[in-house]
Amino acid sequence: MADLARKRNEELARILHQLGWSPERLAREVNAALPAALAISSTAPYKWRDRGMVPRAPHDQTVCEVLSRTVGIAVTYEQLWGQMGSNRGAKILSPRLLTDPWTADTAQTALREAGADAAPVRLTDLFRGDELEQAARHWASPAPEVTGGEGALRIAREQLADLRLSYDSKQRLERTYGGGLILDLAKAELAMVGKLLELGAYDETLGRELYGAASRLARLVGWANYDMGNDAAAQRAFVAALRAAHVSGDPRLGVSVVGCLAVQATHNSGGRGLDAVAMLSTALRAAEEVLTPRERALQLGRIARAHGKKGEQISAEAVAERAFLALEGESGHGQEWADLEGMVGEGYLFLGDHERAQHLLAGAVAALSPERARAKALLMVRLADSYQRTGEHQEAERIADEARRLAAGMQSARVARALRDFDAAARATVG
Missing domain, CATH: 1.10.260 (434 Repressor (Amino-terminal Domain))
Known part of the structure; x- marks a missing residue:
């Protein structure tokens, strides 16, 4: 001491x-x-x-x-x-998570907090929209100096490859079985990567790649928290991912994290007063030259859905057209095309255009692979909701029953909540 x-x-x-x-x-x-x-x-x-x-x-x-x-x-x-007066040791990040200097040191601190088993974060701890928008701009600024890297643990590229394999496997499990299955595992691995950043020996190039691996893991922790309904904890993990992406110097990572924040804000209270369209559109424009067609289509689909949630049909249709054009002619993107159909279908559902919503949602449900069971179950509930609203109650119930069977045992609060909301609406219609 x-x-x-x-x-x-x-x-x-x-x-x-x-x-x-x-x-x-x-x-x-x-x-x-x-x-x-x-x-x-x-x-x-x-x-x-x-x-x-x-x-x-x-x-x-x-x-x-x-x-x-x-x-x-x-x-x-x-x-x-x-x-x-001490700067020693591992810290719990100060309440200035969004406003502390955007350095490698504060990125490490944010990552450590995202991976810690700390006290539950309450819904009232959600950030304001203007705070998140300010943070979302930092990923495009020049990457800070990579500090540290002088520890006793020698980091090699083999460790980075192992981290990528582990991340990929956890992401596949999350997409199939829900965020609750992998949340604790992902947090533990994020804490481990935080230790490698703190105690490892690495040069600047390897260090930036290590921060990139940490950003992906923090994004996965945030997404799993979001899937489990832990909105404030999800935001903090996303901000940690954004800080790590900033240090990594990879703008594609930063855009992907901003996209996650936009999804959260579109569907629920994540980001009080946050304009998901404006924030993600700004990020997309800044990184347009470096994104792959798949990445560009994903973010455009999210923007189109957010326009639909805001009731902006002309804008939703225009952005959706750009999203589909981004994937047109690209081979091997069947799942990405299905994702895009699902997002745009949800946008039309928000707008009350059930004919187009049902066409797109049904196409997405049919095309999604078994490994995408969580997304498929969610879209099935959206499709059942659309049929319920157009008075086709038997078809709605049939699709909802299929979603229930698919979701049995799934650890996803989002799917469970969507099914509860559908059941409540169905009871109200019968009553």
Whole structure:
């Protein structure tokens, strides 16, 4: 520990008093959360509280996590130790997740938070739209210097290849069985990559690629959280992914993360006041030259759907046409074409154009492979909803039953919520 300032830590003292905990109780709780080899003495918290001493990693972060779980709201590193003057150890990112400098160090901190098993993030912790839009602009600015890379763990390209294989396998599982199946695994792997960034030895080129791998994993953690209905936690993981993408210097990664934020904002309350169309359109224009046809079509499909949600039919149709043109003539993109049909079909469903919605949604459902079971189940519920609204109740119920069978055992709160909403609407129609 570093005895940096012999002054009382008033914030730690306040929280312990609020909980009715003695320093010995804090020591027991910290030891219960860590392996036996990392146990601290019962007197260590007295030094933290009364003498202003700051514990080294991992004890600094563990204290934040233990207190967060017990208090019920996040207790951050900045709040607990920031005034003590230490920059040591793993931190829980400060509340300025969106406004802290966009450096490699703060990217590491954001990634560490996204991979940690911290206290649950509440829905009221959602960022405002203008805050997210400001953060979304940073991916296009020049990449910062890669700091670190002087640790004892030698990182080689073989490790990067292993990380990519692991990411691909988890993404396939998530698409088939839902985010709940892989969320904890993805968070654990993200925490591991954070350790490699912190303790690894790598040059600038390898370091940027490692940040790219971390960005993909953080994006997957965010998407799994979103699929499980954890909107605020999803946002924080997406912002961590955006920060890591910025350090990686790959604008394609940044656009993909902005696209995830736009999807979240289109379908629910993710991003209070966020204009998904404006944010994603800006990102797409900035990276137009580097995106593949598949990537361009995906983001255009998301924009078209968002236009539909806003009731902007002319804009939705124009962007949808651009999206389909992006894939036209491209071979081997059958699943991407089905994805695009599904997104545009949802846009027409929002607009109340059921004839076109049903045509596109049915095409997407028929073309999606078994590995895309989660997306297929969702689109089946959308299709059943469209038939329900046009009075074709038997067809609607038939398709909904198929969706239920496909979704049996699936760990996706989005699918479960869509089915509940359909059932409630069906009951209201009968009533």
